[in-house]
Amino acid sequence: MQSIQHSNYSNIYHLLYKNEKLSKQDIADSLDLSLPTVSSNLQKLLDRGLIIKNGQLKSTIGRRATAYSIEPNVSLSLGVEIFRNYSTVTILNLRHEVLAVHTVNLPFSNDLHYSQSLSQQLLILIQNKGYKSEQFIGVGIGIQGLISNDGTTILYGKILDSTGMKASNFSQFLPFPVTFFHDADCVAVAENAYHAMDGIFMSIGEHLGTAIIINGSILKSPSGRDGTMEHITLDSVNGRVCYCGRKGCIETYCSLSSLLKPNETLSSFFTELQHSKTEIVDRFHKYLKLLAESIYNLHMFVDIPIVIAGQLTKYMNVETMNVIKKYLKDYSVFPEDEEYLRLGHVVDHAVAIGAAIPGIEARIEEI
Incomplete structure (x- = not known):
């Protein structure tokens, strides 16, 4: 009996967590519970500060029902x-x-x-x-x-x-x-919280980092090396030297360190790009081509969406994504029925x- 009571308590809280606000009747209907059971558990949640009464819901007939929401700042x-x-x-x-x-x-x-x-x-x-x-x-x-x-x-x-x-x-x-x-x-994790999806996430900042989400969770390995695809190589013989000691890692072609010159900031680079400065435009398109080649290599590893995320996201737009997609089409050796490249949403921090x-x-x- 105790486990059933706790289950009702938990289920009501999680239902409220998934919704902005609900009435007692909404909760009863969604969880197939009696109104007295819902009322009892709502009072427990209120007493513990986990939920709040949050105004009233609109109604076309009768009295407007009290709305309940979680208290987001309790923890x-x-x-x-x-x-x-x-x-x-x-x-x-x-x-x-x-x-x-x-x-x-x-x-x-x-x-x-x-x-x-x-x-x-x-x-x-x-x-x-x-x-x-x-x-x-x-x-x-x-x-x-x-x-x-x-x-x-x-x-x-x-x-x-x-x-x-x-x-x-x-x-x-x-x-x-x-x-x-x-x-x-x-x-x-931040991207998945904003928009839930499985995929390979390329975090592009000063350095490149990669992670894989499968079934809503970060893919983990016992060694901690579950997301080091940034050290896959494009040219292990004559490529750029990576901080890991090897040559040609995609880190050296896709990170912001590979795009920017010393003392150059991301914002200043894209300001110059907007002014169509020739050297900047050429450098950026060379970067996008190498980024596309790296993305395609990851795509050949596992056919799930690939998300460009991290600091670069803030400066990407539809036009830039289309340039990358064109390069991807050029690299493709198999028919591609669906687009697999995505742009992240969390642009800061x-x-x-x-x-x-x-x-x-x-x-x-x-x-």
């Missing part, structure tokens, strides 16, 4: 993206709404002093925004590197020299748990947003 999650010279922090509520974005100007260092300093900045941010530490589920940290499947250890982090760093370095200074995530996985989402999903699952 919050922190997401952090660590860069070499600073970190970006986001605060998300249960609806994945971004309540705050903050930059911490703290150079990265793989030591306890850095972990303590960043942790202190997170606590200061929480206080300054008027939240309580007890509201927070935890913090997810997105970082460039291979991560253990339990999210406790950076197994390999050559770019930031973060190999061996432990999540416990941070959690000992915080009143909630800390979990590491591969930055490309975070981007895929995708890593920090995606790092916060797993904690939210785990919290929702617990209810």
Whole structure:
């Protein structure tokens, strides 16, 4: 009997989570429950602060029914993206709404002093925004590197020299748990939360990262190397030298580092592109051609949608996507009945947003 009661309680909450607002009758009809059962469980959810009364629903006859919604801010999650010279922090509520974005100007260092300093900045941010530490589920940290499947250890982090760093370095200074995530996985999770779909996600930023979502979940391997397709090679003999030590990795052709010159920013590059500066136009089309070749190689690996995501997304448009699709058509050796290339939607802070989402999903699952 107890399990049935908990099931009704959970089912009602999850139904409300999937909808903006519902009446008692809506809930009763959707879950095939009696109104007294619905009323009893709604009161429990109200008492625990998990839902709120949210106005009234429109009605053409009789009294307007009270509307119920989840309380999205009862639990919050922190997401952090660590860069070499600073970190970006986001605060998300249960609806994945971004309540705050903050930059911490703290150079990265793989030591306890850095972990303590960043942790202190997170606590200061929480206080300054008027939240309580007890509201927070935890913090997810997105970082460039291979991560253990339990999210406790950076197994390999050559770019930031973060190999061996432990999540416990941070959690000992915080009143909630800390979990590491591969930055490309975070981007895929953020995109999937915005628009659910399976696919290969190419996170294009300073470096290229890749992740695969199958059946709604990140594809994981025991080694942590589930998303390192950026080290597939186009030219392993005469290609560009990659930070991994090999030549010709698609990282060296598809990352923003491969597109931009030193001291050149993405915004300045696309400003020049809009002015049709010849050198910029030629460089961009060469980049798009190499990007298309890399995309086609991934397409040959597994025939699922491929999503261009990350920082580049903000500057892509229909015209640019059509150029890539034309190159893909030229590369194609098989008939293609459907377009498989997609453009991501999360244009800002995708890593920090995606790092916060797993904690939210785990919290929702617990209810």
